[in-house]
Amino acid sequence: MCYSYVMANRTQNPESNIQTHETSREGANVFAASEMTAKKALKILEGGKSGQPVEVAGKEFENPLKAYQKLQEALAYVKTYFGRKLKINLDEISFKKFEGNIAGESTEQGVKINPIMLMHPAIRLAHVIAHELAHDKKKIMNEALVESYVHEFFGEDGTEHNYELAVDQFKEFAKKCSGKESSKKAVEKIYELYYSGKFEKIYEMFEKNYIKSLKTNEEKDEAFKKFRDVFPELNYVTKDEPAGHFGWKGLTSKEAANDNVEFEDVAKKAA
Numbered sequence: 001m002c003y004s005y006v007m008a009n010r011t012q013n014p015e016s017n018i019q020t021h022e023t024s025r026e027g028a029n030v031f032a033a034s035e036m037t038a039k040k041a042l043k044i045l046e047g048g049k050s051g052q053p054v055e056v057a058g059k060e061f062e063n064p065l066k067a068y069q070k071l072q073e074a075l076a077y078v079k080t081y082f083g084r085k086l087k088i089n090l091d092e093i094s095f096k097k098f099e100g101n102i103a104g105e106s107t108e109q110g111v112k113i114n115p116i117m118l119m120h121p122a123i124r125l126a127h128v129i130a131h132e133l134a135h136d137k138k139k140i141m142n143e144a145l146v147e148s149y150v151h152e153f154f155g156e157d158g159t160e161h162n163y164e165l166a167v168d169q170f171k172e173f174a175k176k177c178s179g180k181e182s183s184k185k186a187v188e189k190i191y192e193l194y195y196s197g198k199f200e201k202i203y204e205m206f207e208k209n210y211i212k213s214l215k216t217n218e219e220k221d222e223a224f225k226k227f228r229d230v231f232p233e234l235n236y237v238t239k240d241e242p243a244g245h246f247g248w249k250g251l252t253s254k255e256a257a258n259d260n261v262e263f264e265d266v267a268k269k270a271a
Contacts, residue, residue, distance in 0.1 A: 039090035057095035059115040077126035081153040086133040106135035144170035179209035
């Protein structure tokens with residue numbers, strides 16, 4: 001469950017306050033070259049001064065106060081939109097340098113964010129943090145569900161991902177589940193049911209608001225197939241119950257969905 005990003009023409013970005021080389025420039029204040037909690041990062045960045053670079057998790061910041069403000073803003077976004085459901089523990093949110101274009105990941109210990117994300121707009125940083133928190137320490141493996149849930153609050157923020165079709169499929173599924181409610185409300189409800197392990201309740205929503213309106217068995221069979229396509233990580237347990245009963249298969253993230261997310265050119269988005 002990782003986010004990844006694509007960053008081109010980095011030197012054109014006015015917010016590019018991060019040096020991308022492995023070692024610090026002479027004179028930089030190196031506090032850590034490995035993983036660092038968000039709590040410690042905030043303290044280090046807050047105490048920095050413009051013109052005196054500091055390093056957080058292997059990335060160097062020319063303007064630490066600006067990075068501090070951006071992180072604070074991103075955390076405030078997450079708390080505002082998801083504070084009721086997603087627990088923000090600054091000791092369980094860490095900055096960690098990744099190889100390649102990974103921007104963040106969810107682990108059983110918490111959330112890991114690439115410090116280079118601090119050069120992105122705060123709303124995009126918040127999106128990555130919220131996305132990884134929404135995986136609930138790898139307990140929720142469905143990328144389309146997680147991304148749809150987060151996207152309903154943050155909207156379009158410049159992300160591109162290679163499971164876009166799965167997200168579109170999920171949103172269409174949520175619309176069919178919504179009944180008289182909005183699609184956004186349906187997405188929230190589906191996520192909360194999934195979070196609680198009430199998978200059969202999700203199917204009951206789908207059955208009540210969509211399947212029952214279908215006339216032929218062929219249409220109903222096709223709808224059931226679509227449900228299983230949306231939730232490939234769930235296993236249909238029994239046909240004894242009218243609405244069916246589903247349990248988690250225990251698939252890995254790669255088996256459940258392809259989970260990379262790419263960010264558009266930061267220079268374009270920061271302009």
